[in-house]
Amino acid sequence: MRKGAPRMSTPPLPPVSQADLADVAAAFKLGADFVDGRPHGHGLINDTFAIRTTRGGEPLRFVFQRINHRVFKDVPALMENIRRVTDHISAKPTDTAHQPLHIVRTQSGDAYHRDASSCFWRCYNFIEGATSHDALTSPDQARAAAAAFGEFQRDLVDLPGPRLHETIPNFHHTPKRFADLREAIRTDPVGRAAAVGPEIDFALKHEPLTHALLAPHERGEIPERVTHNDTKISNVMLDDNTGAGVCVIDLDTVMPGLALYDFGDLVRSATNPCLEDELDLGKVRTQLPIFEQLVAGYLGSARSILNEAELAHLVVAGRLLAFEVGIRFLGDYLLGDVYYKTKREHHNLDRARGQFTLLRSMEEAEPEMQRIVDRYR
Ligand code: GN1
Ligand code: MG
Numbered sequence: 001m002r003k004g005a006p007r008m009s010t011p012p013l014p015p016v017s018q019a020d021l022a023d024v025a026a027a028f029k030l031g032a033d034f035v036d037g038r039p040h041g042h043g044l045i046n047d048t049f050a051i052r053t054t055r056g057g058e059p060l061r062f063v064f065q066r067i068n069h070r071v072f073k074d075v076p077a078l079m080e081n082i083r084r085v086t087d088h089i090s091a092k093p094t095d096t097a098h099q100p101l102h103i104v105r106t107q108s109g110d111a112y113h114r115d116a117s118s119c120f121w122r123c124y125n126f127i128e129g130a131t132s133h134d135a136l137t138s139p140d141q142a143r144a145a146a147a148a149f150g151e152f153q154r155d156l157v158d159l160p161g162p163r164l165h166e167t168i169p170n171f172h173h174t175p176k177r178f179a180d181l182r183e184a185i186r187t188d189p190v191g192r193a194a195a196v197g198p199e200i201d202f203a204l205k206h207e208p209l210t211h212a213l214l215a216p217h218e219r220g221e222i223p224e225r226v227t228h229n230d231t232k233i234s235n236v237m238l239d240d241n242t243g244a245g246v247c248v249i250d251l252d253t254v255m256p257g258l259a260l261y262d263f264g265d266l267v268r269s270a271t272n273p274c275l276e277d278e279l280d281l282g283k284v285r286t287q288l289p290i291f292e293q294l295v296a297g298y299l300g301s302a303r304s305i306l307n308e309a310e311l312a313h314l315v316v317a318g319r320l321l322a323f324e325v326g327i328r329f330l331g332d333y334l335l336g337d338v339y340y341k342t343k344r345e346h347h348n349l350d351r352a353r354g355q356f357t358l359l360r361s362m363e364e365a366e367p368e369m370q371r372i373v374d375r376y377r
Contacts, residue, residue: 013047013066014117021049024064027113028104028123032060042134042234043250044340045071050126061126062104066119067112071339072252075120077165079103079111082122082251084164085226089155096239099125101247130237130246134275139293140243142270145236146297148245149228149262153302156226156254164226164255171229171253172261174210174324178203181327184334192334196349199330202356209323212316213260221309227257232269259310263298264317268325270294271318272358277350284354285361286318292372299376311377315369319362326355 018036025034032053040050040063047066052059072078083103090100104123106113113121136142170176185193185200193200216222228235230253237246269276271286271294278284295314299306332339333348342348362369 013068013119016047016049016066020115021051021064024113024115024121024123025051025053025062027106027115027121028062029107030060030062030104030123031055032062035059037064041132046252051123061128063124063126065122065124067122067252069120072167074165074167075112078167078252079122081164081167081254083111084159085156085251085254088159089152092155096244096246098127098130098239098246101125101127101249101251124249127237127246127249129241130239132234132237132249134234135273136233136270136290139289141238142290143293143297143300144238144243144245145233145270146263146266146294147301148236148248149231149266150298150300150302151245152228152248153225153259153262154305157305159226166255167253168255171255172257172324173214174212174320175214177324177327177331178207178210181331181334184331188334190334190336192336192349196330196333199349199352199356203323203327203330206323206359209316209320212320213258213264213313216309216313217258221307222258222260222313223307224256225259225305226254227259227262229253229255229257229261229265231262231265233266234269259302259306260313260317261321263294263314264319264321265325266294266298267291267318267362268322268355268358272354274354276354277347278354279350281353281357284357286358286365286369288365288368288372291318291365291369295373295376303377311373314373315366318369319359319366322355322359322362326352326359329355 021037022034030053032055035052035054037049037051040048045068049064051062051064067075069075086102090102102125103111115121181203213222228248230250235250236248239246271290272284273287274284329348329352333352337348340348
C-alpha cells in the first residue's frame with residue numbers, strides 16, 4: 001500500500017469463541033449436546049463452522065454459519081428464500097441415500113438466530129460422507145458436479161410463486177459491476193491504481209464482454225429462472241465413495257437469475273486446475289477435458305429446461321463469469337479490500353490476475369470449446 005494512504009477496510013465481525021458457539025448451539029433445536037466447533041471451508045463472505053455434538057452418546061455434526069449482514073442486508077428475506085428452496089427440493093424424490101440439505105430451526109421455530117452482538121446465525125445438517133472440493137482432480141468429478149447444479153435448476157423450475165427475493169440486487173449485472181470498477185479506478189481511495197495499470201487496461205478492453213448474456217436476456221431470448229448464482233466448484237458436495245453429486249450448498253444467492261450464470265461460474269471455477277489465489281499464473285488455464293464433462297453433466301440434467309439461445313451461449317458464459325469475478329476482485333483491491341476476506345496484502349489482486357489469465361486461456365480455447373458444445377447439444 002502507498003505510504004500514508006488510509007486503509008478503508010470494514011472492521012471484521014467480532015471473533016467467535018467456543019463459548020459463543022455453545023450459546024448459538026443452545027439457541028437451535030439440535031436435540032444434541034454441544035461438544036465443540038471449528039472453522040470449516042474457505043468461503044469468502046460468511047463465517048462457517050463444523051460443530052460436533054452428541055445425541056444419545058452418538059456423534060452428530062451440524063454446520064453453523066454466521067451470515068455476513070454487511071453483504072446480505074436482508075437476512076430474513078434471504079432465509080425465506082432458502083427455506084422455500086430447501087423445502088421444495090426435499091419434497092422431490094431422490095436416488096441418493098443422503099439426507100437432503102435442510103435448515104435446523106431455532107428453539108422458537110425461526111430459520112435464524114440473532115446473537116448478543118446482533119449477528120445472524122443459521123444451522124444446517126452436516127452432509128456426512130461427502131466432500132466439497134476447492135479444485136477438481138478428475139473429469140468425472142466435473143461431470144458429477146455439473147449434473148448436480150443442472151438438477152438443482154431443473155428441480156426449481158416448478159417452484160411455486162411468488163418470485164424469490166433478490167438477496168443482492170444486480171448480483172450478476174456485469175455492466176453495473178464494470179461501472180463499479182470504473183468508479184473504483186476514478187476514486188482510487190487507497191492509491192493502488194497506478195501500480196496495476198496492465199490489469200486495468202485488460203479490464204477496460206474487455207468492456208463489450210459485459211453485455212454477453214444481458215443483451216440476449218433483454219431481447220427476451222434468454223429467460224429469467226430460479227438459479228443458484230454462486231456455483232463455484234466448492235459449492236457442491238460429492239459422495240466420498242461413489243463420487244456422485246450429493247447436493248449443492250451455499251444457497252445465499254439463490255434468486256432470480258440466468259441459467260448461464262450458473263454454468264459460467266462452474267466453468268470458470270472447475271476448469272481451472274488451480275485455486276483462485278494461485279500465484280504461479282503459468283499454471284492457470286482452462287482444461288478442455290474438464291469442460292467437456294461439465295457440458296455433458298450439465299446438459300444431462302438440465303437439457304430439458306434449456307432453450308436454443310441458452311445452448312448457444314454456453315461457451316461465452318464461462319468467459320463472462322471469469323471476467324465478472326475478476327473485475328470484482330480488482331475493484332475490491334482498488335477499494336482497499338472491503339468486501340472479500342483477504343489473508344495477504346495483495347490477495348485480491350492475485351485473485352483478479354488469476355481470473356484474467358483464465359479468461360485469456362478461454363479466449364484461445366474458444367473454437368475448441370464451441371466444438372465440444374456442438375457435439376453435445
Ligand atoms: C464469494 O462466499 P463465497 O466464497 O461462496 C462471492 C461469489 C464469488 C466468490 C469468488 C455473495 O462466494 O460471488 O464468485 O466469492 N459471493 C458473494 O470466490 O459475493
Ligand atoms: Mg457464497
